[in-house]
Amino acid sequence: MTPRAYHHGDLHRAVLDAAVQAVLEVGPSQVSLRDLARRAGVSHAAPAYHFGNKAGLLTTLAAEGFRMLAEHLTEVLERTGSFLEVGVAYVHFAVEHRAHTQVMFRPDLYDASRADVVQARAAAAAALSHGVATLPPEVVGPDPKVAALAAWSLVHGFADLWLGGAISEGNDGDLTESAQAVARFLFDKGTAE
Amino acid sequence: MTPRAYHHGDLHRAVLDAAVQAVLEVGPSQVSLRDLARRAGVSHAAPAYHFGNKAGLLTTLAAEGFRMLAEHLTEVLERTGSFLEVGVAYVHFAVEHRAHTQVMFRPDLYDASRADVVQARAAAAAALSHGVATLPPEVVGPDPKVAALAAWSLVHGFADLWLGGAISEGNDGDLTESAQAVARFLFDKGTAE
């Protein structure tokens, strides 16, 4: 009943949501503030009011993404206690929050040194490391750092290849299954068969 | 002594080289034909003459990248016979040919269905698969496809994280060493310790 109030209510959020949609449609580098304003139904100058400029907007989106990822991984680890599940959760996150992920790992598009990004990103990395730390020693091997790095590389690479369309071909469909199989390949050395 | 001949000689190559440089400096999505023309010292319309349009230029660059990658991996496999070396070579390629790699795995920027890209890309995938096929059965496991996918995910993810600046922090410097350690983590299950 108030179709176009002067005050939007939560334009901050609306612009971010529009950005997610726009990233999915035109890619993270083609997003324009004017387009987001159009999508949100406000004047073209409004987004700049909330985010300063384009980089500011994408920085906020990246920080949000890392925060969500950290929470997601932590939740899965606490609930399942399985690092395999955490790996699969990483892949799921990337696919389900494709837009955020695409921005997060393209730091040339935003200000990667902004405090909120740095913090959220560290939290996500910590969640992964905590997961690795729960694995039995014979799986982790002599250097936990290497194991963590391998785990991160594996799930990140899998997600990136999937998102880039490089995987789907030979592999028919089911993402979870593929992700699990690949993660198992890495981490089921000494554990139960 | 012929500072500005009307005919460049090999403008095709010169524009591609300029594109590599430009990608390194401003990112693959910010490359503009006019900038490449400037870098190559020709009129702004010249690049379009050779590549049709911007997408055509990037498509050519992607195809060239996949071709080089396929050759590189094949060469290393034949020379060393070690799949571990192939994995490390993949990472090296991504780092040494950062510009090509960045374009190759951003198919929204180019025409991924063009024949030369499809072919070169298949060749690179085949080289990786051949590598996996040479591993002892107890390492590959029951499903060679999964092993190949895991291998690709691992090296690709490692390279992507490295390029994105996500790795260098905790890990001090030496790329080859890190890449080897990570690849060994994946593939030294049953093999010699």
Added chain:
DNA sequence: TGTACATCAGTGAACGCGCGTTCACTGATGTAC
């Protein structure tokens, strides 16, 4: 309950810019005879 005032949220016109693409053109090169 009412009024004055500060602050917040969003507007819309204007700017200057670099871009992709088109197009008629021109200079250089190659080929046929």
Added chain:
DNA sequence: TGTACATCAGTGAACGCGCGTTCACTGATGTAC
């Protein structure tokens, strides 16, 4: 060796466009008294 002609490679002016950003503004909201 010379000439005519076709083709190739690159030019430069022009077009229209969407963009980021600035800025004076205005409408709505919140607060002090």
